[in-house]
Amino acid sequence: MSLIVQKYGGTSVGSIEKIRNVAKRVIEYAQQGHRMVVVLSAMAGQTDSLIALAHEVTQDPDLREMDVLLSTGEQVSVALFAITLQSMGYEARSLLGFQVGIYTDHLYGKARIHEIDTHRIIEEIQNDRIVAVAGFQGLDEQNNITTLGRGGSDTTAVALAAALKADVCEIFTDVDGVYTTDPNVCPKAKKMEFISYEEMLEMASMGAKVLEIRAVEFAMKFDVPIHVRTSFGKEQGTMVIGEKKDMEKVLVSGVAYNKNEARITLRRVPDRPGIAALLFGPISEAGIVVDMIIQNTSEDGLTDMTFTVPKPEFHRTMKLVSKVAKEVNAEKVLGDEDIAKVSIVGVGMRTHAGVAQKMFDTLSRENINILMISTSEIKVSCVIEEKYTELAVRVLHKAFGLDQDESGDQ
Amino acid sequence: MSLIVQKYGGTSVGSIEKIRNVAKRVIEYAQQGHRMVVVLSAMAGQTDSLIALAHEVTQDPDLREMDVLLSTGEQVSVALFAITLQSMGYEARSLLGFQVGIYTDHLYGKARIHEIDTHRIIEEIQNDRIVAVAGFQGLDEQNNITTLGRGGSDTTAVALAAALKADVCEIFTDVDGVYTTDPNVCPKAKKMEFISYEEMLEMASMGAKVLEIRAVEFAMKFDVPIHVRTSFGKEQGTMVIGEKKDMEKVLVSGVAYNKNEARITLRRVPDRPGIAALLFGPISEAGIVVDMIIQNTSEDGLTDMTFTVPKPEFHRTMKLVSKVAKEVNAEKVLGDEDIAKVSIVGVGMRTHAGVAQKMFDTLSRENINILMISTSEIKVSCVIEEKYTELAVRVLHKAFGLDQDESGDQ
Numbered sequence: 001m002s003l004i005v006q007k008y009g010g011t012s013v014g015s016i017e018k019i020r021n022v023a024k025r026v027i028e029y030a031q032q033g034h035r036m037v038v039v040l041s042a043m044a045g046q047t048d049s050l051i052a053l054a055h056e057v058t059q060d061p062d063l064r065e066m067d068v069l070l071s072t073g074e075q076v077s078v079a080l081f082a083i084t085l086q087s088m089g090y091e092a093r094s095l096l097g098f099q100v101g102i103y104t105d106h107l108y109g110k111a112r113i114h115e116i117d118t119h120r121i122i123e124e125i126q127n128d129r130i131v132a133v134a135g136f137q138g139l140d141e142q143n144n145i146t147t148l149g150r151g152g153s154d155t156t157a158v159a160l161a162a163a164l165k166a167d168v169c170e171i172f173t174d175v176d177g178v179y180t181t182d183p184n185v186c187p188k189a190k191k192m193e194f195i196s197y198e199e200m201l202e203m204a205s206m207g208a209k210v211l212e213i214r215a216v217e218f219a220m221k222f223d224v225p226i227h228v229r230t231s232f233g234k235e236q237g238t239m240v241i242g243e244k245k246d247m248e249k250v251l252v253s254g255v256a257y258n259k260n261e262a263r264i265t266l267r268r269v270p271d272r273p274g275i276a277a278l279l280f281g282p283i284s285e286a287g288i289v290v291d292m293i294i295q296n297t298s299e300d301g302l303t304d305m306t307f308t309v310p311k312p313e314f315h316r317t318m319k320l321v322s323k324v325a326k327e328v329n330a331e332k333v334l335g336d337e338d339i340a341k342v343s344i345v346g347v348g349m350r351t352h353a354g355v356a357q358k359m360f361d362t363l364s365r366e367n368i369n370i371l372m373i374s375t376s377e378i379k380v381s382c383v384i385e386e387k388y389t390e391l392a393v394r395v396l397h398k399a400f401g402l403d404q405d406e407s408g409d410q
Numbered sequence: 411m412s413l414i415v416q417k418y419g420g421t422s423v424g425s426i427e428k429i430r431n432v433a434k435r436v437i438e439y440a441q442q443g444h445r446m447v448v449v450l451s452a453m454a455g456q457t458d459s460l461i462a463l464a465h466e467v468t469q470d471p472d473l474r475e476m477d478v479l480l481s482t483g484e485q486v487s488v489a490l491f492a493i494t495l496q497s498m499g500y501e502a503r504s505l506l507g508f509q510v511g512i513y514t515d516h517l518y519g520k521a522r523i524h525e526i527d528t529h530r531i532i533e534e535i536q537n538d539r540i541v542a543v544a545g546f547q548g549l550d551e552q553n554n555i556t557t558l559g560r561g562g563s564d565t566t567a568v569a570l571a572a573a574l575k576a577d578v579c580e581i582f583t584d585v586d587g588v589y590t591t592d593p594n595v596c597p598k599a600k601k602m603e604f605i606s607y608e609e610m611l612e613m614a615s616m617g618a619k620v621l622e623i624r625a626v627e628f629a630m631k632f633d634v635p636i637h638v639r640t641s642f643g644k645e646q647g648t649m650v651i652g653e654k655k656d657m658e659k660v661l662v663s664g665v666a667y668n669k670n671e672a673r674i675t676l677r678r679v680p681d682r683p684g685i686a687a688l689l690f691g692p693i694s695e696a697g698i699v700v701d702m703i704i705q706n707t708s709e710d711g712l713t714d715m716t717f718t719v720p721k722p723e724f725h726r727t728m729k730l731v732s733k734v735a736k737e738v739n740a741e742k743v744l745g746d747e748d749i750a751k752v753s754i755v756g757v758g759m760r761t762h763a764g765v766a767q768k769m770f771d772t773l774s775r776e777n778i779n780i781l782m783i784s785t786s787e788i789k790v791s792c793v794i795e796e797k798y799t800e801l802a803v804r805v806l807h808k809a810f811g812l813d814q815d816e817s818g819d820q
Contacts, residue, residue, distance in 0.1 A: 016466040050486070056426040057490060058497035065496070068504050069489035072482035076460070079479035080467060086475070087468035094478050098508055099553050120553070143509050143530070 002167035003125070004029060007039040007135065007157035011174050012231040013077050014044035016084075022172075022231070023084045026130060030090060035125050037164065039135045039157040040081055042073025063108035067137075067147045071097070074134035074153070081132045091129040095120060097137035097145065102156065104138035104146045111138055111146035113155065113218075116163035133160060151212030158215040162222035169219070169226050171211060176230035177237035178203070178210055180402040181255040186394045188403040193236075195253060196243040202345040202379045203256045216240065243347055251355060252346040252400035255393050259340045259386055261291055262314035263372065264321055265306040268331035271298040275328060279305065282320045288313045292341070292374045292381065302331075306372060308383065311337060339371060340389040343381040344396055356380045362399040368392055412577035413535070414439060417449040417545065417567035421584050422641040423487050424454035426494075432582075432641070433494045436540060440500065445535050447574065449545045449567040450491055452483025473518035477547075477557045481507070484544035484563070491542045501539040505530060507547035507555065512566065514548035514556045521548055521556035523565065523628075526573035543570060561622030568625045572632035579634050581621060582641035587648035588613070588620055590812040591665040595800045598813040603646075605663060606653040612755040612789045613666045626650065653757055661765060662756040662810035665803050669750045669796055671701055672724035673781065674731055675716040678741035681708035685738060689715060692730045698723045702751070702784045702791065712741075716782060718793065721747060749781060750799040753791040754806055766790045772809040778802055 006026065013019050022038075030036050050069050054061040078094035085092035101117025124131045135153025138146045148155050154171060161169035176191060178200065183189040195203070197220035204213055210228055219226050219240065229237030247253075269275055276295070283290060293307040309317045318335050325333045342363075349355045356373075359380050363370060368391065372383035384392055397403060416436065423429050432448075440446050460479050464471040488504035495502035511527025534541045545563025548556045558565050564581060571579035586601060588610065593599040605613075607630035614623055620638055629636050629650065639647030657663075679685055686705070693700060703717040719727045728745050735743045752773075759765045766783075769790050773780060778801065782793035794802055807813060 016463065019467075053426065053486075053490060054493055057429075057494050060497075061493045062496045065489045065492045065504055068506070069486060069493075072485050072489075075482045075485070076463075076479060079475045079482075080463060082475045083464055083471045083479075084467050086472045087470075094475055096478070096555075145506075 003035045003037070003164055004168055004170060005037045005039065005157050005161040005164065005166045006170045006172060007153055008041065008172045008231060009153065009174070010041040010044040010046070012172055013040055013081065016080070019077075019081055019084050023081065023088060025231075026085070027088060027090055030130060036130045037121060037125070037133060037160060037166070038081070038130065039133045039153055039160065040074060040077040041135050041153040042070075043077055046073040046076065064144060067108045067145050070147055071134070071137040071145050074136050078132040078134045085130055085132075091127070092132060093124045093129045094132045094134070095124070096134045098139045098143070100133055100160075102138040102159070104140055104148070106140040106142070106144065106146065108144075108146055110149040111140065112214075113138060113148070113159045116159055118163050121160070121164065148214075151215070154212035154215035155218055158218045158222075158224050158226065161224045162218065166224070169224050171215075171226055171228045172231035173210060173228065174231065175210055175228075176233070176235060177228055178240070178254075180253070181393055181397050182257070185257070185390045186255075186397045188394075188397065190402060190404045192238050192253065194239045194241060194244070194247065196247055196347050197240060198243065198378055199253050199345050199347060200240050202343065202376070203254050211240065248348045248351050250346060251348040251352050252344045252402065253348070254345050255396045255400070255402065256343045256345060257340055257389050257393050258343075259389060260311050261308040261339065261341055261383075262311045262317075262335065262337040263306060263308050263339050263383060264314075264317060264336075265304060265334040266321065266325055266330045266332075267304055267334065268302040269305055269325075269328055271301055271303040276305070278328060279321065279324050282324065283309070283317060286316065286320060288317055292372055292383065294372055294374065308339070308341070308372070338386045339383050340386045340392075341381050341383050342389065342392045342396065343379050344400060345379045347378050349378050349380070358399065359396060362395050363392060366391060366395055413445045413447070413574055414578055414580060415447045415449065415567050415571040415574065415576045416580045416582060417563055418451065418582045418641060419563065419584070420451040420454040420456070422582055423450055423491065426490070429487075429491055429494050433491065433498055433500075435641075436495070437498060437500055440540060447531060447535070447541045447543060447570060447576070448491070449543045449563055449570065450484060450487040451545050451563040452480075453487055456483040456486065474554060477518045477555050480557055481544070481547040481555050484546050488542040488544045495540055495542075501537070502542060503534045503539045504542045504544070505534070506544045508549045508553075510543055510570075512548040512569070514550055514558070516550040516552070516554065516556065518554075518556055520559040521550065522624075523548060523558070523569045526569055528573050531570070531574065558624075561625070564622035564625035565628055568628045568632075568634055568636065571634045572628065576634070578637055579629070580637045580639060581625075582639060583620060584641065585620055585638075586640035586643070586645060587638055588650070588664075590663070591803055591807050592667070595667070596665075596804045596807045598804075598807065600812060600814045602648050602663065604649050604651060604654070604657065606657055606757050607650060608653065608788055609663050609755050609757060610650050612753065612786070613664050621650065658758045658761050660756060661758040661762050662754045662812065663758070664755050665806045665810070665812065666753045666755060667750055667799050667803050668753075669799060670721050671718040671749065671751055671793075672721045672727075672745065672747040673716060673718050673749050673793060674724075674727060674746075675714060675744040676731065676735055676740045676742075677714055677744065678712040679715055679735075679738055681711055681713040686715070688738060689731065689734050690717075692734065693719070693727060696726065696730060698727055702782055702793065704782055704784065718749070718751070718782070748796045749793050750796045750802075751791050751793050752799065752802045752806065753789050754810060755789045757788050759788050759790075768809065769806065772805050773802055776801060776805055
């Protein structure tokens with residue numbers, strides 16, 4: 001007998017009929033003797049309707065009250081789910097964030113979980129009840145309701161699994177697992193049987209569609225195995241787990257891309273201490289997250305600084321940077337929105353040489369010019385012209401032996 | 411500067427526009443320097459939609475989970491209301507049952523308030539915040555959400571006013587006060603300036619449309635003045651208060667009626683100890699509330715027992731009674747659904763004789779036959795044929811000097 005935490009998203013509980021299907025699935029597990037803790041999101045559309053209601057009042061609603069408002073969505077889901085289980089003859093209890101004791105900091109709308117009290121859940125489980133926990137919500141020190149941000153139910157599920165020392169945390173979603181790359185771009189993409197936490201984090205741009213990044217960080221910290229799988233069938237999905245020895249045999253696990261960045265370059269900036277702080281200070285204060293940063297080797301005491309920001313922040317950033325550019329007498333500021341970042345990810349890179357070189361060769365063979373390069377222990381990213389994104393993804397996917405029905409040439 | 415508790419019902423907060431109107435009214439009070447605690451119901455229709463959703467699952471949903479489900483209605487209201495106040499430049503905070511500390515017993519769906527912790531509300535008030543409290547909801551000892559039953563927000567408001575020692579509890583509703591009788595039946599009905607708690611309780615059948623009975627009991631127990639008034643205008647409504655000396659000058663304060671009862675008679679029952687217990691035991695066990703009970707003087711060791719029950723329970727009760735009738739060898743069981751109860755209510759009766767006699771005379775003059783009579787210190791009720799209800803109400807209203815623009819002949 002094991003303890004399983006499952007999480008079902010909004011589309012999986014979008015109607016009474018769908019809630020019934022979730023209940024049937026959970027009951028199958030219970031009949032096999034598993035103890036079940038089920039985390040639910042708000043019914044699909046619910047959260048958006050509540051946001052629309054608040055926006056009827058003001059475009060800038062108070063964050064504390066938004067959390068009070070939005071947390072009703074999950075409350076409705078878990079109550080209906082418990083009612084459904086009971087109508088099918090199974091003992092069930094819903095628990096809200098404050099009832100479990102999911103304690104967070106006080107950052108409304110994007111709170112982080114500090115601590116989980118497992119006392120009540122364990123009591124309910126020991127009374128042979130299926131426990132339905134409202135995802136996405138917690139309580140701060142002053143007894144205020146907080147929410148964990150979009151995708152927060154994933155984090156709730158993983159955090160609960162960690163606190164309860166559950167055997168596995170199953171995340172049911174509308175895709176059937178994590179793929180070596182986006183199947184819409186590359187039809188030969190394969191579903192992965194396993195992926196390590198770190199790889200999953202590095203695949204963020206693709207992975208985020210499947211699993212909330214913070215949930216992965218949480219799982220990695222507490223070593224909670226996550227099983228990402230479809231709620232529409234019974235097949236196995238992808239296990240997101242700690243790194244295993246034989247994972248390193250595979251050089252590259254996946255190819256990710258991100259079309260949502262823009263590039264900004266300061267030409268011929270004086271290369272002296274404090275310049276980077278001067279440049280990135282105002283950007284960071286404006287709440288803009290910079291991704292890649294590259295500084296070329298200095299020449300004549302002058303250097304070029306290039307970095308990328310999310311595309312929606314491009315114009316705001318250009319304004320801030322132009323101001324700094326004048327102050328430091330930079331030659332000029334260049335901006336480019338038509339770029340994409342293509343990355344290869346794999347823990348195997350740590351122990352293999354020549355991976356980056358193979359990526360450059362592969363792109364070069366297709367005449368794709370590389371505009372920026374950045375590397376980490378388990379990732380190589382290249383910024384290229386946006387129009388080449390799909391081509392780059394496909395040729396890299398093939399070059400690193402990821403295409404379906406290929407054994408790979410590594 | 412005073413502390414005022416206000417309660418607004420579902421129709422008063424039925425849309426964002428209506429919530430804005432409530433906010434404007436509350437702000438007027440705040441600008442006059444009053445400290446405001448505002449209790450809200452769910453937006454009109456919300457509770458019914460949630461019930462319908464649960465009934466899509468089962469006609470017999472678990473009561474604990476229904477309370478989790480239904481309490482979201484008030485949660486949405488208070489969040490939107492606080493957002494609205496803030497958008498108008500006023501500091502505001504919503505508080506749910508669990509956050510205030512409204513502690514109840516564990517009778518889901520009809521919980522009773524045991525205790526209220528005023529600590530958090532007072533803290534918010536002292537920070538110059540308008541406090542919006544979700545009505546209708548509380549928390550039991552095990553941290554489960556409970557609800558107080560239909561109209562429970564009235565009880566929340568009165569209980570808060572009592573706990574906070576508020577100067578007044580204002581109940582805003584869609585009628586403009588308590589009337590001497592139903593204006594739909596008797597166009598000459600007058601709005602009362604004052605009514606005592608006890609009279610209000612005795613006027614239940616009419617009063618319940620205006621103010622939840624349990625709220626009145628609570629107010630009486632803690633001597634909280636209630637001001638029942640319209641949310642659509644500024645005029646004064648009716649003050650529900652403790653009995654005042656000059657209230658006794660008025661013989662009859664109001665005329666109430668109730669068409670929702672049915673009458674059952676056991677003919678010729680052996681008049682011996684234990685018969686009543688034998689008869690009413692099974693009825694009470696079935697959760698049926700008996701209203702009037704009359705036992706005639708015994709004759710030949712046999713007696714007639716007559717009583718009334720709510721009309722929807724008539725057939726169930728007839729079945730139970732027929733069974734008992736056989737056991738005790740009663741001659742037969744008679745039932746009548748076409749009856750109504752008409753009552754005159756007034757604290758003045760205590761000190762005046764002949765009030766009942768005047769009622770009988772008045773009905774008799776219209777050839778209205780009296781089927782049952784029951785009296786209390788401040789009420790006389792007669793059961794009559796249902797078809798005479800409106801006529802009886804009008805002639806009694808006139809006879810006791812309640813008609814508008816009449817000084818009364820008392």
